[in-house]
Amino acid sequence: MSKLTLGPLFFQWKPEQRRDMYFRIADEAPIDSVYLGEVVCSKREPLYYDYLPEIIDRLNAAGKQVVLSTLALITSDRELNAIAERCGEAMIVEANDVASISLLKGRPHITGPFINVFNEATLDFLVRQGAVRINLPVELSGKAIATLARHNPVETEILVFGRQPLSVSMRCYHSRAYGVHKDSCQFVCETDPDGLAASQLTGAPLLRVNGTQTMSHGYAVLLRELAALQAAGVTHFRLSPQVADMVQVAEIYRSVLDGDLDAESGEALLRNLTGETPYVNGYVRGREGMAWADA
Amino acid sequence: MRDIAYLELVCPAGTPAALRTAIDAGADTVYCGFRDCTNARNYPGLNFDAKELREGVAYAHARGRWVIVAINTFPRAGDIGPWHRAIDTAAECGADAVILADIGLLDYAMRKHPNLRRHLSVQAAASNPLSIDFYRETFGISRVVLPRVLEVDEVATLISRMKVEAEVFAFGSVGTMVEGRCTLSSYITGRSPSSDGVCAPAEFVHYREDGAFMESCLGDVVTNRYAKNENAAYPTPCKCRLVTNDNASYLFEEPVGLNAVSILPQLKAAGVTALKIEGRQRSRAYVGQVVTAFRAVLDALARGETMPQAAADLHAIAEGGRETLSALKKGWK
Numbered sequence A: 001m002s003k004l005t006l007g008p009l010f011f012q013w014k015p016e017q018r019r020d021m022y023f024r025i026a027d028e029a030p031i032d033s034v035y036l037g038e039v040v041c042s043k044r045e046p047l048y049y050d051y052l053p054e055i056i057d058r059l060n061a062a063g064k065q066v067v068l069s070t071l072a073l074i075t076s077d078r079e080l081n082a083i084a085e086r087c088g089e090a091m092i093v094e095a096n097d098v099a100s101i102s103l104l105k106g107r108p109h110i111t112g113p114f115i116n117v118f119n120e121a122t123l124d125f126l127v128r129q130g131a132v133r134i135n136l137p138v139e140l141s142g143k144a145i146a147t148l149a150r151h152n153p154v155e156t157e158i159l160v161f162g163r164q165p166l167s168v169s170m171r172c173y174h175s176r177a178y179g180v181h182k183d184s185c186q187f188v189c190e191t192d193p194d195g196l197a198a199s200q201l202t203g204a205p206l207l208r209v210n211g212t213q214t215m216s217h218g219y220a221v222l223l224r225e226l227a228a229l230q231a232a233g234v235t236h237f238r239l240s241p242q243v244a245d246m247v248q249v250a251e252i253y254r255s256v257l258d259g260d261l262d263a264e265s266g267e268a269l270l271r272n273l274t275g276e277t278p279y280v281n282g283y284v285r286g287r288e289g290m291a292w293a294d295a
Numbered sequence B: 001m002r003d004i005a006y007l008e009l010v011c012p013a014g015t016p017a018a019l020r021t022a023i024d025a026g027a028d029t030v031y032c033g034f035r036d037c038t039n040a041r042n043y044p045g046l047n048f049d050a051k052e053l054r055e056g057v058a059y060a061h062a063r064g065r066w067v068i069v070a071i072n073t074f075p076r077a078g079d080i081g082p083w084h085r086a087i088d089t090a091a092e093c094g095a096d097a098v099i100l101a102d103i104g105l106l107d108y109a110m111r112k113h114p115n116l117r118r119h120l121s122v123q124a125a126a127s128n129p130l131s132i133d134f135y136r137e138t139f140g141i142s143r144v145v146l147p148r149v150l151e152v153d154e155v156a157t158l159i160s161r162m163k164v165e166a167e168v169f170a171f172g173s174v175g176t177m178v179e180g181r182c183t184l185s186s187y188i189t190g191r192s193p194s195s196d197g198v199c200a201p202a203e204f205v206h207y208r209e210d211g212a213f214m215e216s217c218l219g220d221v222v223t224n225r226y227a228k229n230e231n232a233a234y235p236t237p238c239k240c241r242l243v244t245n246d247n248a249s250y251l252f253e254e255p256v257g258l259n260a261v262s263i264l265p266q267l268k269a270a271g272v273t274a275l276k277i278e279g280r281q282r283s284r285a286y287v288g289q290v291v292t293a294f295r296a297v298l299d300a301l302a303r304g305e306t307m308p309q310a311a312a313d314l315h316a317i318a319e320g321g322r323e324t325l326s327a328l329k330k331g332w333k
Helices: A015-028 A045-063 A076-086 A099-102 A120-129 A142-151 A173-176 A223-233 A246-255 A263-272 B014-023 B052-060 B079-093 B101-110 B129-139 B151-159 B184-189 B263-267 B284-302 B312-318
Strands: A004-008 A033-037 A064-067 A092-095 A107-112 A131-135 A155-169 A198-201 A207-208 A213-221 A236-237 B009-010 B029-032 B064-070 B099-100 B117-120 B142-143 B164-172 B177-182 B205-210 B214-220 B222-228 B242-244 B247-249 B257-258 B273-278
Touching: A004 A155, A004 A246, A015 A033, A015 A045, A015 A092, A015 A246, A033 A045, A045 A064, A045 B142, A076 A092, A076 A099, A092 A099, A099 A107, A099 A120, A099 B129, A120 A131, A120 A142, A120 B101, A142 A155, A142 A198, A142 A223, A155 A223, A155 A246, A155 B184, A173 A198, A198 A213, A207 B242, A223 A246, A223 B214, A236 A246, A246 A263, B009 B164, B009 B284, B014 B029, B014 B284, B029 B164, B052 B064, B052 B079, B064 B079, B079 B099, B079 B101, B079 B142, B099 B101, B101 B117, B101 B129, B101 B222, B117 B129, B151 B263, B164 B263, B164 B284, B263 B284, B273 B284, B284 B312
Parallel strands: A004 A033, A004 A236, A033 A064, A064 A092, A092 A107, A107 A131, A131 A155, A155 A236, B009 B029, B009 B273, B029 B064, B064 B099, B099 B117, B117 B142, B142 B164, B164 B273
Antiparallel strands: A155 A213, A155 B177, A198 A207, A198 B242, A207 A213, B164 B257, B205 B214, B214 B222, B242 B247
16 A cells, blocks of 8 residues: 655754654554655754654554654755764664765665665666665656656655745855854744745846755645555655655555545645745656646 | 876766866876666766767877776666666677676676676665675775765775775765665656656756746756846755745755865875766766866876966866865865
């Protein structure tokens, strides 16, 4: 049966807001796996680290698989130490950088969407290293996803809801936009729990800045593609946490995956939860990522 | 052994003519790619076929220089053939190394052509000693091209902990995103460096007048607005002007070029092996100018002289006349 997952929270939310979201997910959401841990900025996790044990306990008690994610970009000793500690945990880990894969070699682990898996040869290599679930990069077309999912001997996961991560940088654009230095940023990213809107000079929205990460302005919404992706062998469908009622978002996706709700109806329900944010599905349709095709 | 003065000078060649120009101007190594999606400068009118590569290698080897081949995009699912053929052809043509980013391709090259040197492309984004060690132990890489996101002291620390050669970018265009992990181009145009070997391809670029201003556009996106007498920069997504909190700015980076000539002694002290000049898409004349100037600077530094006059030439050539040390300098983050 198709599994629904909640990807790592990319944004910097207040620790209590973060905890409360996960408590609700544990208590109410039809989600099978939950990814915890900081992917974007190594300075953030200490702010909410103390809440992680109770979040993990609550999720475990609710019968959900808990996965610990690692950083997408690792340069400093502090970051190397952080991933070494994470990869030493008994829990299953999602590797988002080759450094983490090297630490997890020979043990069951998950590779995240920041690992460039574009073809069967790379996928096969990662499976030989111990990957039991492969997240595919957001840039792939539906055709490429289907080719890889059919080929993949282990589980295949793709992002089906939420802003798409488009790039990683050493530079913090949140700090730059607010005129502070990255090393003394005062966590200005916490000002924007939904990311900082970056628009064209015409005023048309384009991107969202989240610290060192740049994201799509629109939410990827792949409800209409779910059936084809299921048929191609995708096993896990990822919802990326946004400022929206993620429990209700999960319920809609669960219903469509189960065939209890058609995609168009699901989309109409989803629109009530997501405000003005436009939807995108260009990548999966083999087009520019920011495109939306509703046919 | 080649006779390398100070630092190995690795220069771009988009065409066979540019290859000869770069060699004649004093390149120690020239890098190029095949005329297809297997390399990250897949632009019309550029690149090499097998015959041209073979001739280029002969030209370089006759002068004691190297030719290395960039096969640094990520092969498409279900269609890995062109990438395997590119590696096989590079080996058959006598290339001195291949520059690879994809894990599956590194694996293939190591098994099929164990004696062909493997350089890890900047597109692999190996930014820490653990990752670099993984690529060395697993795929026997000899060199890593370091991501353009590191400061000089970070480069030095990294090199002290790794067991392969380090190549760093010294001149040319520079993005602010980690290479191989940026999809801004495909988000706007459908085509990306990782998959297609192109960033902001020219067929999506257009300019339009809007009253007293000219707008540069990439696909349907307005990337910048200029006064009519102002020079318009190429609309690369990471160098566009965006509005955040009602403030228009170059949010990611200004449209400037990288020029590290002033810190070559620091790069040498950091343990860097090779300097890379970006720009396979540039003209033969540009390549000739930049390589000539770098050759003069490196030879002077090798003789123990202070920074020679030729360095000034590089300041004049830098992209749009505006240059930066980019991430290499402190405080950039």
